[in-house]
Amino acid sequence: MAERDNMQNLKIEEEIRCRRCGRLLMKGHVRLVEVKCPKCGFIQVIASQAANK
Numbered sequence: 001m002a003e004r005d006n007m008q009n010l011k012i013e014e015e016i017r018c019r020r021c022g023r024l025l026m027k028g029h030v031r032l033v034e035v036k037c038p039k040c041g042f043i044q045v046i047a048s049q050a051a052n053k
């Protein structure tokens with residue numbers, strides 16, 4: 001099968017949610033990112049959970 005089909009089968013299980021209002025900001029694995037919630041405007045730094053293991 002084509003690689004494109006494989007990509008669509010990838011399942012992203014990690015959800016990044018706003019710590020203030022709980023809005024889903026993005027999905028995926030991030031190392032370190034600063035993101036501003038479009039809903040409540042709260043700026044937060046998201047660090048990889050894997051780094052804490």
Ligand SMILES: [Zn+2]
Pocket residue numbers: 018019020021022023037038039040041042
């Ligand atoms: Zn928010």
